[in-house]
Amino acid sequence: TEPRSHTDIILAGALGDLSKKYLWQGLFQLYSKFSDSKNTIAFYGVSRDVYEVGAEKLNKILQERVTCKMKDDTKCERRRHEFIQKVRYFQLKADEHFRKFGTFLNSKSDKLNQSVVQGRIFYLALPPSTYTSMAEKLHNCCLLRSGKHWTRIALEKPFGSDTNSAKEMAEGIGTFFKEEEIYRVDHYLGKSVVKQILPFRLKNKDALEPILNSDHVDRVELVMKENFGVKGRFEYYNQYGVIRDVMQNHLTELLALVAMNLPSTLSTREIESQRMGILNHVQPLTSRHTLIGQYSKYISEAQEEGVNASSSAMTPTFGAAVMYVDNARWRNVPFLVISGKQLDEKSSYIRIVFKDKEFCVSSCTHLNGSHFHGPKQIIFHIGHGSLPSPGILVSKNLFKPKLPPGLSTIVVTSHDSSVYGLSMDDFNVAVPIENNDAYVTVIEDLYLGHQQSFVSTGRLMTLWEIWTPVLSGKHSPKMYMENADFSLNFQLNNGGIEFTDKYIAFVESPSEARDQMRSLPPRFLGHKLVVGSSDELYQQVAEEIYIKALSSVTDKKSFHIAFSGGTTPIPLYRALVTFFPNFPWTRTHIWQVDERCVLPTNSKSNFKVMETELLQKINIPYHNVHSMPVFLAGEICSDRGVKLYRDDLTFHLINNSFDLVVLGVGSDGHTASLFPRSSLLDDSNSLVTLTSDEASPRRLTLSYKMINKSKFVIAIVTGKSKHDIVEKLSEETKSKYDYPILGVNPTLGNMTFFIDNDAWFGE
Numbered sequence: 168t169e170p171r172s173h174t175d176i177i178l179a180g181a182l183g184d185l186s187k188k189y190l191w192q193g194l195f196q197l198y199s200k201f202s203d204s205k206n207t208i209a210f211y212g213v214s215r216d217v218y219e220v221g222a223e224k225l226n227k228i229l230q231e232r233v234t235c236k237m238k239d240d241t242k243c244e245r246r247r248h249e250f251i252q253k254v255r256y257f258q259l260k261a262d263e264h265f266r267k268f269g270t271f272l273n274s275k276s277d278k279l280n281q282s283v284v285q286g287r288i289f290y291l292a293l294p295p296s297t298y299t300s301m302a303e304k305l306h307n308c309c310l311l312r313s314g315k316h317w318t319r320i321a322l323e324k325p326f327g328s329d330t331n332s333a334k335e336m337a338e339g340i341g342t343f344f345k346e347e348e349i350y351r352v353d354h355y356l357g358k359s360v361v362k363q364i365l366p367f368r369l370k371n372k373d374a375l376e377p378i379l380n381s382d383h384v385d386r387v388e389l390v391m392k393e394n395f396g397v398k399g400r401f402e403y404y405n406q407y408g409v410i411r412d413v414m415q416n417h418l419t420e421l422l423a424l425v426a427m428n429l430p431s432t433l434s435t436r437e438i439e440s441q442r443m444g445i446l447n448h449v450q451p452l453t454s455r456h457t458l459i460g461q462y463s464k465y466i467s468e469a470q471e472e473g474v475n476a477s478s479s480a481m482t483p484t485f486g487a488a489v490m491y492v493d494n495a496r497w498r499n500v501p502f503l504v505i506s507g508k509q510l511d512e513k514s515s516y517i518r519i520v521f522k523d524k525e526f527c528v529s530s531c532t533h534l535n536g537s538h539f540h541g542p543k544q545i546i547f548h549i550g551h552g553s554l555p556s557p558g559i560l561v562s563k564n565l566f567k568p569k570l571p572p573g574l575s576t577i578v579v580t581s582h583d584s585s586v587y588g589l590s591m592d593d594f595n596v597a598v599p600i601e602n603n604d605a606y607v608t609v610i611e612d613l614y615l616g617h618q619q620s621f622v623s624t625g626r627l628m629t630l631w632e633i634w635t636p637v638l639s640g641k642h643s644p645k646m647y648m649e650n651a652d653f654s655l656n657f658q659l660n661n662g663g664i665e666f667t668d669k670y671i672a673f674v675e676s677p678s679e680a681r682d683q684m685r686s687l688p689p690r691f692l693g694h695k696l697v698v699g700s701s702d703e704l705y706q707q708v709a710e711e712i713y714i715k716a717l718s719s720v721t722d723k724k725s726f727h728i729a730f731s732g733g734t735t736p737i738p739l740y741r742a743l744v745t746f747f748p749n750f751p752w753t754r755t756h757i758w759q760v761d762e763r764c765v766l767p768t769n770s771k772s773n774f775k776v777m778e779t780e781l782l783q784k785i786n787i788p789y790h791n792v793h794s795m796p797v798f799l800a801g802e803i804c805s806d807r808g809v810k811l812y813r814d815d816l817t818f819h820l821i822n823n824s825f826d827l828v829v830l831g832v833g834s835d836g837h838t839a840s841l842f843p844r845s846s847l848l849d850d851s852n853s854l855v856t857l858t859s860d861e862a863s864p865r866r867l868t869l870s871y872k873m874i875n876k877s878k879f880v881i882a883i884v885t886g887k888s889k890h891d892i893v894e895k896l897s898e899e900t901k902s903k904y905d906y907p908i909l910g911v912n913p914t915l916g917n918m919t920f921f922i923d924n925d926a927w928f929g930e
């Protein structure tokens with residue numbers, strides 16, 4: 168007997184990553200659910216590989232990647248076997264291949280009775296640069312042309328990289344396929360909870376509609392955090408970055424779903440019109456509304472994959488934006504859109520936080536209907552994070568949700584697991600009955616022609632118009648530490664957002680010096696080297712110190728740093744004060760590398776400089792400042808002072824190890840107060856010591872032993888007067904007796920030389 172319908176599904180890019188990871192499994196599940204004697208489906212995998220190679224690779228992928236959820240599910244195993252047998256491979260490279268493939272498909276189709284509704288789906292899991300030519304070839308060779316039929320072409324993002332490129336691409340595809348045939352995939356629209364947003368809103372409209380507006384909503388957070396980096400995708404990611412990768416598409420689509428006016432039905436036309444209605448009122452973004460960051464190892468990881476550093480320098484891996492919908496319903500409500508790689512956790516959610524208008528007077532800690540004084544919120548938990556499953560969470564003090572058919576309630580028994588600022592049992596929780604992988608749903612929607620789950624051309628263009636203004640790439644991303652960085656915290660200010668710690672959120676495009684710096688030999692005297700203009704260099708040193716401080720305070724609640732004397736640290740003190748107002752000074756202990764044997768009021772006193780430039784400007788506890796006791800009870804530089812400092816070091820430091828030592832280098836190659844040919848250069852016992860008469864005045868200094876125990880050493884060399892020493896150090900084999908800086912080699916830690924352009928280039 169003839170089937171009622173027959174569909175050909177052609178997967179181009181059949182051997183690629185996406186197909187391997189998700190699409191073949193999705194197609195298998197489609198086959199299991201929908202293919203029967205009445206509705207048949209044929210599957211074709213196509214790629215540029217010759218038949219023998221491609222067919223074998225495809226078979227391997229199918230055998231390895233297509234699985235049944237449950238072990239020993241014999242029915243599923245049988246279907247799986249059938250499916251794998253059914254998939255056919257074709258090479259599509261030359262025009263002739265396309266012609267032959269078209270002839271083959273149509274000969275099959277001609278054999279079917281005219282009453283059979285035939286469909287043909289082309290799924291392009293290919294680089295977008297190939298879309299237009301592929302669309303043209305498929306259009307010319309492989310369309311169904313007679314009988315009752317339909318055609319769909321599915322495309323994977325990226326759909327352009329800004330308004331113009333997206334328009335060009337849309338026009339290219341639009342030449343060969345009609346709007347209703349184009350299915351642009353945004354897999355977030357296939358996530359099980361995302362699918363339930365509109366049904367949930369409709370079902371609960373009596374409770375929800377009156378409160379989903381600016382009178383009641385304090386803010387909406389749309390978040391997609393990941394705790395891994397970009398490994399294996401740097402080429403792609405450098406061209407796109409986090410805004411284009413997920414914020415312009417997934418997260419703004421989510422915004423539309425929560426903010427749009429409720430459609431009266433769930434038809435494609437109604438939904439699309441309400442979505443466009445809201446997106447057309449989203450204010451285009453400006454740099455005041457966005458922040459970007461880059462995780463600290465991004466450039467070096469990209470280099471390891473052979474991607475050059477200068478193309479990675481401006482790529483944001485973190486983005487935050489505040490968006491506003493300029494209509495009566497949502498005016499002034501901030502929609503905070505946040506995404507990033509290498510953050511503390513993998514978690515995606517939409518969180519609607521309601522204004523707290525009620526003031527609790529008594530029994531405030533009890534859950535007591537609407538009197539409970541806690542944040543009122545609705546969370547669409549899309550996936551991952553601390554919850555075991557995707558779900559919709561409604562604060563119990565808000566309302567008791569009714570459930571549409573796709574959701575079921577779960578009873579939460581755990582009292583202590585804390586989520587979104589509340590205990591789990593402060594929420595009514597509903598979970599999707601079917602929790603399929605997003606691609607399973609995408610493929611099902613594609614087959615069923617549910618266009619509302621895909622991105623129309625009109626919507627695509629509106630999304631790009633919102634985001635394109637902030638894609639100029641003029642701003643440097645702020646560097647952040649992997650996994651545990653609170654330096655990305657930001658706050659609303661006058662309708663815009665700013666990092667709470669304001670350090671160079673936006674510096675103008677990187678100077679030539681920075682580009683030049685990136686192409687320099689990466690090492691100097693066996694240590695890491697950074698060269699740049701003096702300003703940038705000091706900012707970088709300050710940033711390095713800040714990052715080390717955060718990490719140390721996170722790990723062990725304290726940070727011990729020693730600063731050398733002289734003029735070199737002055738711009739560093741200024742950079743720390745200016746750019747890092749949130750430096751964890753209360754947990755930082757400041758030590759001196761060396762001090763001149765003078766009164767603390769003397770202008771040559773290193774401490775005096777530090778006090779004026781740094782200590783007076785920060786909020787650091789008195790006991791955390793460890794000045795060298797060069798003046799004790801009327802005596803200048805006594806052995807008692809040496810002993811006191813040594814005891815202080817030993818008391819505070821684990822293994823006498825600083826977290827960081829900042830050194831300068833003199834034009835004679837000295838560092839700390841370790842001078843050429845000094846007897847101190849052979850002293851392997853002391854931690855602190857006094858110089859004899861090689862320098863006047865005498866000085867108290869940390870020894871090599873103490874410096875080399877540090878976890879990290881930064882040596883700063885700046886100014887033209889240091890150019891000769893930089894040259895000498897790099898050209899000849901020297902000994903530490905002539906050039907004491909050569910004796911600095913932290914035994915367990917690392918060292919970086921920061922050398923400014925004047926000292927490096929000498930002009």
Ligand SMILES: O=C1O[C@H](COP(=O)(O)O)[C@@H](O)[C@H](O)[C@H]1O
Binds near residue numbers: 413605
């Ligand atoms: O589209 C993308 O999404 C993934 C995250 O998807 P999820 O389903 O695991 O939440 C992201 O890692 C990737 O960079 C981006 O291209």
